[in-house]
Amino acid sequence: MAESSVEKAHVHAPPEGFIRKYVFSLNHKVIGKQYYGLALAAVFTGMFLSWLMRIHLVWPMLKIPGLELLTKAGAPGGIITPEYYLSLMTMHGTLMVFFVLTNAPFAAFGNYFLPIQIGAEDMAFPRFNMMSFWTTFVAWLVLMLAFFIPDGPPISGWTSYAPLSAVGRDAGPGMEYGMSLWGISIALFCIGSLLGALNFIATTLDLRAKGMTLMRMPLSTWAWFITSCIALLAFAVLLPACILLILDRHAGTSFFIPAGLVVSDRVQPHAGGSPLLWQHLFWFFGHPEVYIAILPSMGIISHVLVNSLRKPLLSHRVVIYSMMSIGFLSYMVWGHHMFLSGMNPTSALAFSFPTLTITIPATVLTLIWLGSLYGARIQINSASLFSLGFISMFVAGGVSGFFLAQPSIDIYLHATYFVVGHFHMVMGVASLFGVFAGTYFWFPKMTGRMMDETLGKLHFWITFVGTYCIFMPFHYLGLVGNVRRYQSFVDDFMAPYMGWHKFITICALITGAGQLIFLYNLIYSRFRGKPAPENPWNATSLEWTIPSPPPWNNFGGKHPVVYHDPYQYGVKGSKGDFVMQDSPEQVIASGD
Amino acid sequence: MGKLLAVVLVIIALASAYPIVTNMFELPKDISTHGHAIDEQIKDTMLEAGISFVGAQLVLAFLVWSFAGRKEGSALKNFPGGAKIMVIGAFVLVGTEILALGVMGQKAWANVYFTSPAPGALQVQAQAEQFAFYFRYAGPDGQFGTIHPDKIDEGNQNYFGLDPANDVAARDDIVSGELVVPVNREVQLLMHAKDVGHSFYVRELRIQQDFVPGLDLSLHFTATQIGKYEIVCTQLCGLGHYNMKAYLNVMSQEDYDKWQKEQSTQ
Numbered sequence: 001m002a003e004s005s006v007e008k009a010h011v012h013a014p015p016e017g018f019i020r021k022y023v024f025s026l027n028h029k030v031i032g033k034q035y036y037g038l039a040l041a042a043v044f045t046g047m048f049l050s051w052l053m054r055i056h057l058v059w060p061m062l063k064i065p066g067l068e069l070l071t072k073a074g075a076p077g078g079i080i081t082p083e084y085y086l087s088l089m090t091m092h093g094t095l096m097v098f099f100v101l102t103n104a105p106f107a108a109f110g111n112y113f114l115p116i117q118i119g120a121e122d123m124a125f126p127r128f129n130m131m132s133f134w135t136t137f138v139a140w141l142v143l144m145l146a147f148f149i150p151d152g153p154p155i156s157g158w159t160s161y162a163p164l165s166a167v168g169r170d171a172g173p174g175m176e177y178g179m180s181l182w183g184i185s186i187a188l189f190c191i192g193s194l195l196g197a198l199n200f201i202a203t204t205l206d207l208r209a210k211g212m213t214l215m216r217m218p219l220s221t222w223a224w225f226i227t228s229c230i231a232l233l234a235f236a237v238l239l240p241a242c243i244l245l246i247l248d249r250h251a252g253t254s255f256f257i258p259a260g261l262v263v264s265d266r267v268q269p270h271a272g273g274s275p276l277l278w279q280h281l282f283w284f285f286g287h288p289e290v291y292i293a294i295l296p297s298m299g300i301i302s303h304v305l306v307n308s309l310r311k312p313l314l315s316h317r318v319v320i321y322s323m324m325s326i327g328f329l330s331y332m333v334w335g336h337h338m339f340l341s342g343m344n345p346t347s348a349l350a351f352s353f354p355t356l357t358i359t360i361p362a363t364v365l366t367l368i369w370l371g372s373l374y375g376a377r378i379q380i381n382s383a384s385l386f387s388l389g390f391i392s393m394f395v396a397g398g399v400s401g402f403f404l405a406q407p408s409i410d411i412y413l414h415a416t417y418f419v420v421g422h423f424h425m426v427m428g429v430a431s432l433f434g435v436f437a438g439t440y441f442w443f444p445k446m447t448g449r450m451m452d453e454t455l456g457k458l459h460f461w462i463t464f465v466g467t468y469c470i471f472m473p474f475h476y477l478g479l480v481g482n483v484r485r486y487q488s489f490v491d492d493f494m495a496p497y498m499g500w501h502k503f504i505t506i507c508a509l510i511t512g513a514g515q516l517i518f519l520y521n522l523i524y525s526r527f528r529g530k531p532a533p534e535n536p537w538n539a540t541s542l543e544w545t546i547p548s549p550p551p552w553n554n555f556g557g558k559h560p561v562v563y564h565d566p567y568q569y570g571v572k573g574s575k576g577d578f579v580m581q582d583s584p585e586q587v588i589a590s591g592d
Numbered sequence: 593m594g595k596l597l598a599v600v601l602v603i604i605a606l607a608s609a610y611p612i613v614t615n616m617f618e619l620p621k622d623i624s625t626h627g628h629a630i631d632e633q634i635k636d637t638m639l640e641a642g643i644s645f646v647g648a649q650l651v652l653a654f655l656v657w658s659f660a661g662r663k664e665g666s667a668l669k670n671f672p673g674g675a676k677i678m679v680i681g682a683f684v685l686v687g688t689e690i691l692a693l694g695v696m697g698q699k700a701w702a703n704v705y706f707t708s709p710a711p712g713a714l715q716v717q718a719q720a721e722q723f724a725f726y727f728r729y730a731g732p733d734g735q736f737g738t739i740h741p742d743k744i745d746e747g748n749q750n751y752f753g754l755d756p757a758n759d760v761a762a763r764d765d766i767v768s769g770e771l772v773v774p775v776n777r778e779v780q781l782l783m784h785a786k787d788v789g790h791s792f793y794v795r796e797l798r799i800q801q802d803f804v805p806g807l808d809l810s811l812h813f814t815a816t817q818i819g820k821y822e823i824v825c826t827q828l829c830g831l832g833h834y835n836m837k838a839y840l841n842v843m844s845q846e847d848y849d850k851w852q853k854e855q856s857t858q
Contacts, residue, residue: 318678406697408704
């Protein structure tokens with residue numbers, strides 16, 4: 001099987017000219033880097049927006065120099081208006097969820113390393129691949145355009161609940177053109193992601209090298225493969241949802257708008273739609289999206305961790321099956337976002353049970369990681385620190401899910417900062433820790449240069465401690481009923497807690513500034529870093545059998561042959577305590 | 593550096609647990625009949641989640657302390673029992689946890705949603721709109737007037753679009769910006785959204801429920817303590833979302849009757 005598919009592999013000629021090489025490139029490695037660059041631009045924009053929000057919450061009258069130049073209406077005199085807060089929040093969420101958490105761990109690293117890790121020369125459909133990146137890029141441009149139109153960005157949050165998002169101008173500033181741009185942007189993003197997901201699946205199934213059975217694929221590749229299956233189904237639902245939303249706004253349809261609504265003193269010319277329809281479609285995508293963000297990071301940190309442990313994980317298969325179960329279950333739980341939405345209360349119980357059940361594979365994964373640490377020789381470097389940090393963060397964000405999965409508790413905690421703390425930790429920070437681990441680990445391969453370890457470790461400590469300081473208090477504030485999506489806490493009961501909000505803001509400013517160290521390290525090391533050898537981490541998978549950076553066709557026209565499971569560590573090999581996947585030598589247990 | 597990570601993990605685990613153990617962030621007092629079950633559920637979950645969190649961080653710290661930075665050549669060991677024990681452990685431990693919490697939690701949920709209001713419950717219609725709540729009482733005739741969206745006129749304080757000229761039932765309807773209820777009497781809230789989605793959240797009542805345009809929902813509760821409590825909107829509804837609030841005013845039956853009378857004569 002695998003033998004014949006090597007010949008089927010798509011072979012294209014080496015690219016010529018600047019545009020073909022670096023802009024409209026068909027090469028999966030260039031496309032991976034393009035995705036990474038886009039995610040980088042989005043994450044720093046998103047982080048900057050969160051700074052503005054945090055500042056506005058605790059020092060609403062603070063003049064931010066220069067801000068007026070960016071937005072006259074949103075920050076006259078450099079002071080953020082209350083309504084602009086909602087725009088910042090919507091754009092922060094949209095940028096982070098779509099353009100960072102979907103792009104970085106999945107599209108960026110997946111594009112770069114999935115083909116190499118299975119021994120392929122490129123993706124199955126290089127042209128689709130190029131199209132998927134450039135569609136995503138246009139989606140980003142369209143979204144960013146919302147900052148520069150007089151109307152400003154939309155104010156309905158990244159979930160864009162109808163009818164607020166569907167009735168247009170009457171819903172408030174930003175809801176006319178800004179909201180339309182949002183809808184178009186996300187629809188485009190869906191198309192890009194669908195093309196990408198199809199490509200990942202076809203590549204994984206068709207282009208594996210000889211000997212690369214499914215079970216011999218590294219865990220990162222497994223995670224990208226499972227994620228693409230999830231993405232294929234999830235974005236295929238969000239795309240029509242966005243189209244229906246656009247139709248409601250511009251073609252006079254009423255998919256999400258019921259009869260008799262009076263918004264801004266105007267009876268809306270719609271009848272027959274249902275706001276809950278949007279919620280169902282959105283969350284049918286939205287919950288799997290959480291796993292689209294976190295699964296690749298699970299795979300990446302497993303791949304990095306096992307290398308720093310110098311011995312295999314307790315079980316390769318169990319990790320794969322756990323990730324599969326998480327992916328499967330992610331489709332049965334979307335209703336837990338809607339416990340209080342007015343849907344039938346009996347269905348809350350039906351959604352609660354599978355939600356709680358996801359804890360089982362998640363716990364299995366955690367225990368496998370923890371158990372694998374036992375008796376290992378853990379090598380501490382920036383990559384492994386972020387992997388260990390991921391475990392800590394994943395547990396911290398996971399246990400709070402236990403509360404929210406129960407509808408009875410959700411009555412009290414829904415729409416409070418408890419929820420915000422929960423998803424930031426597990427879907428945001430944990431997933432970004434996977435991206436950081438992957439970056440420190442793979443940077444030498446991608447650029448041919450090593451990253452600075454001292455700066456890397458400094459970056460880890462600031463980020464690790466900082467994120468706990470920011471997001472743990474979110475949970476506490478949620479417990480006292482601090483509601484989310486408020487640009488100012490006018491409720492009397494919130495007054496005693498403003499000190500905590502100040503603390504969070506200060507931590508957010510420091511932790512955010514710490515990310516500049518990462519950015520500096522990235523740029524500095526790219527040009528001035530120590531030259532990287534072929535296999536700096538004594539790793540075993542196929543990406544470490546080729547030069548750093550790899551040639552345009554990865555294996556120089558040769559077809560690698562795979563002899564082993566991906567993680568032969570802690571053995572007696574010819575090169576040390578490991579045996580590479582493509583080495584024909586026999587694996588001999590190290591005997592100690 | 594491995595040892596440092598271990599120490600930091602222990603500090604994080606303890607520091608995170610400290611505010612919970614010392615009750616620095618207490619839930620506001622509960623003034624409902626059903627809220628006790630919810631509070632218990634939160635407490636039980638906090639115990640289980642807290643132990644899982646602190647336990648996992650401490651185990652991680654211990655493993656990192658013991659096995660990080662070991663010299664090359666030091667013996668590699670495998671966890672006794674291997675993956676099997678982990679899988680079984682996860683299924684048994686988490687499985688029981690899920691069942692226990694799920695079954696108990698179902699009761700707390702059922703208290704709120706699977707019971708119907710008592711036949712004599714006080715019916716109040718709640719209307720949510722950008723950015724206010726209005727409450728309507730049927731008045732002496734016990735009947736609500738019909739809502740006419742085209743007659744809604746904020747300027748003339750006709751928030752519900754009533755038509756008293758042609759609609760007899762609407763004539764004695766009482767409309768208030770405050771939700772006034774008698775203590776210890778069951779209230780059935782008939783929820784109606786005028787424009788976009790909103791939500792009704794009273795922390796002390798342990799009640800939160802969305803207003804969904806086009807969908808008239810009903811909710812019932814009994815307030816057990818006299819006092820004024822904030823009602824806030826928790827569904828993002830536009831510009832003034834943060835400012836959308838009202839008060840729940842729980843009165844003694846006498847005060848309530850007096851209030852009703854005052855309102856009718858106005």
